[in-house]
Amino acid sequence: MRRLPFLFTLLFASPFSHAEPPELDWLDMMPAEDRQALEEMPDISHDTPEADGDFTAKGGLKQKTKNLPAVMYSTKTVAELNGREIRLGGYPVPLESDGKGRSTTFFLVPYPGACIHLPPPPPNQIVLVRYPKGIRLEDLSxxxxxxxxxxxxxxxxxxxxxxxxxxxSGIELVEEEEM
Structure with a gap:
């Protein structure tokens, strides 16, 4: 008789429980040499073509200046992350939406306003998100x-x-303090 509550829990509760995948930190997406280069990077001048804040002009999130440290152009990745189920927190930059105005494809970036901050994040700090179900993005910040x-x-x-x-597989809007 003591097994009955256990069996009930095993049979009925487990299908309804949802375990979140492990949270991934943005810096974990950079190889060690890129992380070190980022830490050692000198201050960057904001006297660049992006300084007017017009990210809609040709280039968008792409680096428009060619004189930044190499780490700011890095596409180096961490091979061990390929295929892993993860949870990543960030901010959207919409690309495509469905007929109902829900974003189905967007870039996820590590800080709000990455499309207008200087400089934009390097490619290994930008993630393309595909979400066919779509999500309504009212506030990009x-x-x-x-x-x-x-x-x-x-x-x-x-x-x-x-x-x-x-x-x-899922997207959740959150409050800033929950990140």
């Missing part, structure tokens, strides 16, 4: 949790270069 399988995938378009992509 609102953070998201993205769950899914991370892939090493170089993506380049007119807006940005990314070194990773994720097939999202």
């Amino acid at each position: 609102a953070p998201l949790w993205v769950d899914g399988r991370l892939r090493l995938e170089k993506v380049s378009n007119a807006l940005a270069d990314a070194a990773y992509a994720i097939e999202a």
